[in-house]
Each structure stands twice: as C-alpha cells, then as structure tokens.
Amino acid sequence: MVVVGRVRKGAYFDSVTLMTVARELSSLDGVDDAAVVMGTAENRAILEASDLLVPEFEGAGDTDLLIGVRAENGEVAERAFAAIDGLLESARSRVDDGGEIEPRSLDGALDILPDANLALVSVAGRYAGDVAAAALDRGMHVMLFSDNVPVQTEIDLKRRAHARGLLVMGPDCGTAIVNGVPLGFANAVSRGPVGIVAAAGTGLQEVSTLVSNLGSGISQALGTGGRDVTKDVGGVSFLDAIEALAGDDATEVIVLVSKPPDPDVRARIAAAVEGLPKPVVSVFLGAAPEGPNDVRTLADAAVRAATLALGRAPEGAAALEGGPDTETVERLVSGIGPGRRFVRALLSGGTFAAEAQVVLADLGIDGVHSNAPLGGAEALDDPLRSAGHTVVDLGADEFTVGRPHPMIDYSIRTKRIVDEAADAETAVVLLDVVLGYGSNLDPAAELAEPIAEAARNVAVVCSVTGTDGDPQNRTAVREALERAGAHVAPSFASAARIAGAIVRTPGAE
C-alpha cells in the first residue's frame, strides 16, 4: 500500500460534497481508503490515526483542502487524483444543482414564498394529515394529493378548514387548476369563464379539456377527492368549492362532476346551487338527472357549459353530442373476427370506468362486469380476468399497489390489450388515453404496437383527453393512435357509444 496526499489552497466545499467525493474515491478499484477534508489540526490528527497522513499535509492551514488516498500502488493513487476534479465538480453539482432551492419543510417553503396560500401535499398517507393540518394552521388552502388517508382524518381536516374559510382538495385529489395554474395531473387548458368542482379527477380533466377544445376556457377547476361526497364526509369540500366559485369573479358558469353522491349530500348540493346567480351544469355519473342542466355524460356537461359560456353552440359540439355514424360502426364491425361479441374497456381513469358503464347501460347493454361496478353492473370475480362485457379501472388499488398510476405506467394495460384481443369473445377494446402534466409523455409510442396487434382481430376504440397545449400534444397523439389502427373518438363518451354500437350491431358476433 502507498499513501499519497495533495493540498488544495483555499478550496471550499460543503461537508456533503467532501464526504461524497471521499466515498467515491474509496470505491475506485485498488483504493483502500480516502479522505477529503479541511486541513485543521484535528483533521490531520484523524488522518494520522487513519494512516492517511503524508508530510505534505504538515504545513496546511484550516482553510486548505486535504486529499489523502491509500491505494495498492502509486499508479492507482494517481488515477484517483486524476479523477478528483471531476468528482468534486460532479458532487457539487449534485448538492448544488444550480436550480431552484428546494425547501425541506413547510416553514422553509414559506420563507421563500411568504405569501403562499396553497400547499400541495404529497407524502405517505399516514403522515399527510399532519402536514395538511400544519398548512391549514398557517392559513393555507390544501391540495392533498396523497391517498390512503384515514377517513376520520379527512373529516377532521375538512371541518377545520371549513371553520377557517379554507378549502381542502382531497385526499386522493390528483387534479386541479387554480387561477390558471395546473396542479397534479392537469392539462394545459385555455383560461375562460367555466369553473369546475369535481369529486372525480379524470372527469375534471375530460370536462376541462373539452371545454377548452370547444373554444371556451376554465377559470378554476377544484378537485375534492372522490370520498368527499360520501355520507361520512358530507360533501364539505364540494360545498365549500361551490361557494368559492359562486364568489369568484372569473367564473360565470359552474360545472359539478362526480359519481353519484350520497342522497343527503346531493340534497345539500342542490340546496347550495339553488338561487345562485350563475348557471350550474351537473353531471353525477349514473344518477338520474334532476334539473334542466343535469346531464348524463362528461361530454354533455362540457358542451352545455361551453354553450352557456359562449352564448352559442360551439363548433364541434355536434360531434360530441351525437351518436356514432353508421358508416364508422360498420367499418369497425367489418374488421372484427367471427364470434366476437363483448366490449373490454381497459381504463386508466376511474371516472371513465363509471362513464363507460353509464353509456353501456343507456344503450341497453346488460351483463356488464367491473372491478368498480356502478348501477346494474356486476362485480368482477377476478379483476385480472374479463367476464362478458367488462370495464376495468386500472387505477384501482389492486393494480397500483407498488407501481405508478396507469396514466404514467402503461405496462399492465399494453399487455392486457393483447390478451383481450386474443380472447375469442372480445369484439371491442375500449381505451382512454389521458394526457397532461405528470402523465406518460409518449403514450402513442407505448400503445401503438399492442393496438396494431389487437386491431387485426378486434376494433380498438379510444378517446384522447387533452389539448394541443399539453406536453404530449393531443393532435399528434390522436394521429399516431389512428396510424396504429385505433379509432379515436372526440370524447370518451363518444368512444363508449361507438363500442356499444359495435356490439349491438348484427354481424358483430
């Protein structure tokens, strides 16, 4: 072994950088130990005790940097010294990334942005309640992205927020747009007069993007988390959000989006919107419409809201509202192999899983199975195996434990598309493709191959939720999916209607 040392005069680095570099030097082949420290007397004494002291260090001062290497031979030691500059620079750039400062606590963040009034909390569910409560204590609204937050914690947080005039969005709130700022899985939509309150994340995305694509825009889009409208939570945030939009000068039309709320909660919502000076459009998927602006699908809600906002029927509305044209359906039916008769919906959005069931039920299609059954649908015995007409929510817990959400990670879905197409009973594979911030950046590249393979025997029908302003660009994704062999509908409801029409068409079997 040899010990070699170098002194760098007046070279300053932080402690983590120096420790990191020393560890990297120590891990080089042939290096037994290494130290990179300031040249204080005590550090020199420790170097001596560690058999890393060399005569060159004797005259060093407290502000000099000492680099000591013990290696199997001089050549190895020199190689280590040759690497030192690169390691120092690399380590410093990792510690000192040159980007924005990342605070490590809520108070640290408030130091940087003392006027912040909203905290987005995304930590493990068991800790999320405390962090959210701390944010509320500091007068901030909360978007609680975390899931697995106990329901009692949710109730406590929302009551505390309500008492202080604050809003808690979530838990499990993946999407919001506040004053034009997209949060979580949101899309790049136009600003405009339509405000959304949603207890359904992908529902919020579908309505907001369709409104934007129809030529109107979004003032605010406030998520509440799906559990908000249950009996236990009582719709606290949903009602608070309605009140917020009612008082928001930028909002002229309000859209409410949810799976069916608890009846008492729905009654409270109805009471809250009654007499509001702004029109309110409601889509409670699977629930019977009660008012003149209650609609059945997300697309219908978007068209109604855009019409109210623009004061006229927007261009493109007809394509969203009408049923599928016969020619399209017949073309798709002609490509389906004999004996195939079922819809297999493989969906990344939970709201779309609900909407698919609503649309299929409206078309009179019975025998629908789902891992998230709604209305008359039956529960799937095994979410991994389809049975009859099947609607699978791939964002359900059984698919997401230990892996990213299916809007990010397509691996389960790409395999299942091929598997479903190989099932001799599958006629249509129905897909949603959700774009936006945080979602998979190149969905077409991942889906093209399985779609092309599936399209040899079945019809592949999908929708693309997003805008051309999204990082993925909706038009580009749509065109790529069509090239792969998919039929891309203008909305998810349209896609579901086409899927239903295919299996109801004589000759599809």
Add this chain to the structure above:
Amino acid sequence: MPASGIRVRSVGDLVADGVYRAHSRFRRVVNATCTGKLVTLAVPGVDAGPLTIVADGVDPRRVRTIRIEERTLAVDGARARFGDDAVYRSEFEAGPEDLPLIARNLSVLAACVASRAPRASLAFLIDPAKLSEFRPGFERGLADHIGNCVRDIRHGQLLRGVSRLRGAGFGLTPSGDDFIAGLLLATHVIERTEGRDLESLRLSVLEAARTSNLLADAFLLLASEGRVFESMKALLGALSRGGPRDVTRCCGRLLEVGETSGADIAVGLLVTLEAGLSGSRASWPRAVTGRSVRDREAAWL
C-alpha cells in the same frame, strides 16, 4: 445577477457597514469579509442571523463585492435600501424557565434529531445505531474521535474535549465546531435557568476552540455571546415555553440549516443541557443521550 431588482428581507443586527469581498461561495450563501469583519449574503429560505443579509434577486455564486452603508445594500452595483423593520434581532429571549417542561421538551428534541437528522451528522452521539452511517476507515476514525472528545466533555474534561473537537469534520464549518456552538448556546440557557454566571467558562471554551478559520471563529464568538440565527432562536423559545409540536416544528427548521450543521448544533445543545441542568436530572429521560449523567461528570458546569 440582475443589475437591479434586489430586495432586502432581513439584515442581522451585528452586520457592520463596510465594503466586503467574497470569501467563499455556495449555492445559497456567499460569505464575504472586510478587514476581519464577516457578512453572509443569502437567498430567501436561508435563516436570518446576526451577520446575515437575506435578499431576493442575488445569485451568491456570482457575487464579488458587497457594500453596506447607511441602510443601503449594494451588490456588484445593484442597490437596495432597507429600514429598521428589516433588522433581525439575534438575541434570544429567556423568560422564567420551567425545568420539568424543558426536560420533556429536550426529550422531544432528542427524538426528533435522532429520527430526522441528515446522514453522517453527529446524531450518532444520541443514537449510537447511526454510527453505521460512517464507513470504516477515515470516516469511522472521525466519528470515534468526536465521540471521544464528547466523552471528555461529559466527564469533566471540558477544555481538553473542546480543543480536540474544534475543526474536526468535513467542510468549511466542521461538525466539531457546530457541536461547540451548541455547547456555548446551552450555557446561556443554563445560566438563565439556574442563575449561574458562566461567562468565564464561555471565554475559556472560546479560547480553546480558536482556529485560524475566520468563519469558524466568528461563528463561535456569536454563539458565546448568545447571538443566534432565526431557527435556533425559535427552538430555544419552544424548549422553554412551547409544547412537543412546537419543538418538533422548530427542530425541523433547525435541521435545514447547512448540510449537517443544524443537527450538529442541536446535538451540542442537547448533550450540554443534559449535563448542565442539574435540577432536571431526576426527571431526565434516558432517551436524551442514551445514558444518565452522574454528578461527578460534567463538573465544569
């Protein structure tokens, strides 16, 4: 950095007028000197402190000259005025102390440091399991050395321990110096709590810890004078008057200081208060340092 657009958020009450030249630059702070005087210019998010100016619109990595004159900050030509309301008061207040409360709060602080301290800090002095964060060889030798110094301090060999602890550790302000700063701050708490005069003790510690490192010396001098940065001020207040939640929150802020500095200072504070607050020993939870302190130990207090 921009030619204009700097805004002063806080200026430490010990910042002296002068023209300072950059001494050492980091991502969030630049230390600058002027004939033996020191100032730290920092971006928002860094604690206010007795010698710290926190300002928007500066890039510490590019700063060359800092001029402070008549309530005006000039950074390489960009200027901003500041008023009295921007001055940060660095003395910490100590009201009537409640020893059982402090003992309980120190237990909370110890648990917080042990669970949340960054890798390779001095938290191993509280939780020995953390020694495993140090690799065999130099790192482990360093940890053993610091452990021996602190053992000296605990067992009555204060100045011997301090003189061997100073300058021990990685970085420009080594962990040993941070520990000593915590020790010095703890003497102020003990002094105010128990009505004892520990000024001469502090001067001895300061002398034993003196180095040729301007930054380290200034840092320790401030601690000996009871001048503290913002998160330490909040923590000291929480220890004597707050509840567990306050202590945990303030501990979290302190741990954000530097890479390991906040944790290392907290450990120095904890170890010294355990040794020094005699009235509380009977109720002292073992969790604080993992061992009890006998009267003959820490006789220097």
